[in-house]
Amino acid sequence: MGLATLAQVLRPLYDAFPPERHPELLVGLDGADDAAVFRVSEDLALIQTLDFFPPVVDDPFIYGQIAATNAMSDIYAMGGEVSLALNIAAFPEDLDPQILSEIFRGGAEKVAEAGGVIAGGHTTFDKEPKYGLSVTGMIHPDAIIRTGGAQPGDVLLLTKPVGTGILLTAAKQQRDGHETGFAAAVQSMLRLNRHASHLARAHEAHAMTDVTGFSLLGHALEMAERSGVAVVLDAASVPLLEDAVRFAREGAVTGGGGRNLEQLGERIRRTAALDQALVDVLYDPQTSGGLLIAVSRPQAESLRRAIEERESGCWVVGSIEAGAPIVEVR
Structure with a gap:
């Protein structure tokens, strides 16, 4: 989905959740940044993101690795650290279970490399396989690095x-x-x-x-x-x-x-x-x-x-x- 279409689709959400009503939401829809950030205390904020897509390679293990790496990237783009992830998967009813297991294994390897843990997830049937993660990260509220903030001379x-x-x-x-x-x-x-x-x-x-x-x-x-x-x-x-x-x-x-x-x-x-x-x-x-x-x-x-x-x-x-x-x- 392109930038213009995405902005149009999200417009009702902007109206439903005005930022002044949710001061603990440090980065949300109004910021259009890489991930959402929610402050839970003076020195801790949670970063939340998700991403999934169809296979980009034939090998299911490598596909799982790439999808997980891609999903976690938004946490790093905000300057955070990966903590917790949930699998998101869709697959045909006749898909060999071993293939799905290999996809999950690839994702798990990358989450472990990132220092995080996969705690569960959700699957559904679809004509084409899709896989990704919902990822939670952590960061100090004062350490967030946003897309905005670049300065002349940088x-x-x-x-x-x-x-x-x-x-x-x-x-x-x-x-x-x-x-x-x-x-x-x-x-x-x-x-x-x-x-x-x-x-x-x-x-x-x-x-x-x-x-x-x-x-x-x-x-x-x-x-x-x-x-x-x-x-x-x-x-x-x-x-x-x-x-x-x-x-x-x-x-x-x-x-x-x-x-x-x-x-x-x-x-x-x-x-x-x-x-x-x-x-x-x-x-x-x-x-x-x-x-x-x-x-x-x-x-x-x-x-x-x-x-x-x-x-x-x-x-x-x-x-x-x-x-x-x-x-x-x-």
Whole structure:
């Protein structure tokens, strides 16, 4: 579902739960952030999120791992720690129970890696399998990192390369030579954002979000609009998964990417001539993408190096400037 449609669908909820009636809800519908945050005491708040989707790979165990990693990412995008998770699953009545067991096993492995626990869940029948998690995290109310908060002069960091949607499409279409890029996409989708989140908090990041279905450009625009600043994105510095541009050029683009391009419209401004295939990757919906972090310039290089030492990489992809809330791609 696109940004405009989602806002329209959620409108009745805004009216039903005005924020002034629920002061303990620190982050809710009005904030349109990565997760909800509910204060339970002066020094403790709960972070709540959920996510599920159909299989993106054939292996049920790896599918469970990816779905769980993706679901927990919103907790990390807020600067929190995963505590508790519940399985959400739908499957055909004739599905081999062993397949569902493998999906659950994959999810459980990732939740355990995150330091959390799965305490139950809910299943239902559907024509197509779907799996994900409802996740509860914890954080001090003063430590929340929101999508808004980026400040002029900040440096913009990205912790994972982009292109998963295009590479998953190329694999689904069995395009020649898709195996290398697909394997790289899977490894990226399996990596938790936990350590990067910890380090961003330690380096006093001003704003943070994870890059998922609305694409790198869409989530950068969310940060710009929530913060009241302009995001300047250096297209040449954006890390790309291997073969993503190649398959975009061959036409292995997603419907979601086209919707992102249409709905983001003139709020994304290109001031440089860019290869259309690269543009397609920048609008590509991501599964279990990295963190987009706005941090002060004095802290930026230290944070980048610290994340790079723990993860596969971290890249400076742009900066924050004063101005109208747009994304300028240079």
